[in-house]
Every structure is written in C-alpha cells, then in structure tokens.
Amino acid sequence: MNPTQRTLQEQRIDFSNRPFIAMPLAGLIVWAIIGIIGIFFSDIIAVWSIFIGTGSIVYLGLFISKFTGENFMDKNKPKNEFDGLFMAAVVQALLVYAIAIPFFLVDYSSLPMTVGILTGLMWIPFSWIIKHWVGLFHTLARTAVVVALWYLLPAYRFILIPFAIVLIYLLTLVILNNRKPWS
Secondary structure (H helix, E strand, O other): OOOOOOOHHHHHHHHHOOOOOHHHHHHHHHHHHHHHHHHHOOHHHHHHHHHHHHHHHHHHHHHHHHHHOOOOOOOOOOOOHHHHHHHHHHHHHHHOHHHHHHHHHHOHHHHHHHHHHHOOOOHHHHHHHHOOOHHHHHHHHHHHHHHHHHHHOHHHHHHHHHHHHHHHHHHHHHHHHHOOOOO
C-alpha cells in the first residue's frame, strides 16, 4: 500500500480530531449581525441580510480558518474523503433554498425560519462523520427553537430567530471544544 494512501477509518479519525471552530464561529458572527440588523433596520434590509449573510458564512469561515489552525485552503494537507462528504452536505443544504425562496415569495417573514433550519441540516451528516452527538443537538435544537419562535413571536422573527441560532452556535462551540479526541 502506498504510504500516502490512508484507510477511510484513518481519514475519519483525522477529520474527527479537527477543532471545528472556524465555520461555527463564522455562522455565529453572521447570524449575530443578521439579528442586529433585524433590530435596527426594516424587514427589507433584514431579508437581504439573511440572503447575503448566510451566503457569506463559508467565505468568512475560510478566512477565520487561517487563525484557528484549520486553514481550509492549505494545499499541503493530506486528502481526506470526509472533507468531500461534508462539502456535499453543505451543497445539499444550500440547494434547499429552492424551498425557502418560493415560501419567502408568498410570506417574506418565513425567511428566518426556512433559512435558519435549512442551513443547519449539514450538521446531521457532520455528527455521523465524527461519531458525536453535537451535530444532532445543533440541528434538532435549532429546528425546534426556530419553529417555536416563528409561531410564538411572529413580530420578532427577524430578531429572535437569528439570536436563537447564535445561542445554539455558542453551545455547539462549547460542546465541540470539550469533546474527547478520537483514537
């Protein structure tokens, strides 16, 4: 066997032992900005902040990764098949904008709920890859809280939903930081 080839199990262990700080931190920052915009600006501006903000999370995460030691753009890192699997999950989550946009066109206030839930779906395969419950927690908590806030406090959808997502990101970061390394 070529020494540069690693088994899927070895790749999974390598993937799972990463810190996973950059992307959740990027999501936290963007959703916090979206929530602040929801407080101070019109719903039209808040809508644009959701579209633009969630579309920029990956770019902000790429930038932050340079400072967290993850450096996603490092061409010298060994190839890992689970990077590809996770990116497929990201693309899948982005494709569900095909649900969010038509619903948004009928009821613009649906956007914080649909985008808030749909962009969180990538955490499920992430949980499976790293064999840890953090991704399931993130997706299930995010979905439950977002739906509850959307129904219970409709006048504050552009404020409370983003800040609830920020809180879930904070909890997720704490869990990720405290999980045991794989071996």
